[in-house]
Amino acid sequence: MTTILKTSPFTLAVCAEMVFRALPVLDRLKRITELGFQAEIWDWTKHDIKAIAKSGARFSSMTGYVTGTLADEEGADELLRTARLTIPVARELNCPRLNLHGTGLDGQGLPVVKSEIVTGAMWLKAVDTLKRIADLGEEEGVTFVLENLNAAVDHPKTPFAKAADTIALVAAVNRPSLKLNLDLYHAQIGEGNLIELCRTALPHIGEIQVADVPGRNEPGTGEINYPAIALALNEMGYRGTIGMEAWPSGDDELALSRFRDAFSL
Numbered sequence: 001m002t003t004i005l006k007t008s009p010f011t012l013a014v015c016a017e018m019v020f021r022a023l024p025v026l027d028r029l030k031r032i033t034e035l036g037f038q039a040e041i042w043d044w045t046k047h048d049i050k051a052i053a054k055s056g057a058r059f060s061s062m063t064g065y066v067t068g069t070l071a072d073e074e075g076a077d078e079l080l081r082t083a084r085l086t087i088p089v090a091r092e093l094n095c096p097r098l099n100l101h102g103t104g105l106d107g108q109g110l111p112v113v114k115s116e117i118v119t120g121a122m123w124l125k126a127v128d129t130l131k132r133i134a135d136l137g138e139e140e141g142v143t144f145v146l147e148n149l150n151a152a153v154d155h156p157k158t159p160f161a162k163a164a165d166t167i168a169l170v171a172a173v174n175r176p177s178l179k180l181n182l183d184l185y186h187a188q189i190g191e192g193n194l195i196e197l198c199r200t201a202l203p204h205i206g207e208i209q210v211a212d213v214p215g216r217n218e219p220g221t222g223e224i225n226y227p228a229i230a231l232a233l234n235e236m237g238y239r240g241t242i243g244m245e246a247w248p249s250g251d252d253e254l255a256l257s258r259f260r261d262a263f264s265l
């Protein structure tokens, strides 16, 4: 009998805040690394950075500490301030991407600015703020990635939440130090039509994140046909990172192996 081994053309990463949660973070990172994945971490102030820098884990992105908002002056200053504080930490962890949201999120993941109406002035200010962020990224050699969210389930009343909004903002800035974090879980809830969305977003993608809908569990547990998306991304020539930002539906190792299977060809 011939066994055909499937491999992934993508770099696979796993959010270390959502898997192996019974373990201390250093043990989680060890297991994620042993299984061959890179890791995403959230707010770095909650971690012992010196210890995790020595853990042997390879990091894909960091999310959560860079807060502030895009569309007003005070929020933009806060965004730049928190980004500047995060850059040395990213360097220590050799982490290439810092995640941003279209509006700041508070500790509960809810938007700091709640607005269902995004005015023309807000768009212009957001582009201006993102240009300042792109300047900083260029000076410091890091890439900022702007993530789409969904305003229907997880982040109500979030301005610039849709993937279409984040694509428009990143395209308007048009700099290599500002890319998209295209989150397909959020996009499925907000917009759907995922393969076409990947095609439109392709020139701007810095990273893709995945989970299934409903439930935000691992690929293969819901309505999204991730193997079809993996094939389409491969055909489009995407070779970047796919990060699983999902809660395991049961056993953690099984969740990671389902994720790897979905993105292996």
Ligand SMILES: O=C(O)C(=O)CO
Binding pocket: 063, 099, 109, 147, 149, 154, 183, 245
């Ligand atoms: O807050 C969320 O829902 C995220 O996807 C963060 O990356």
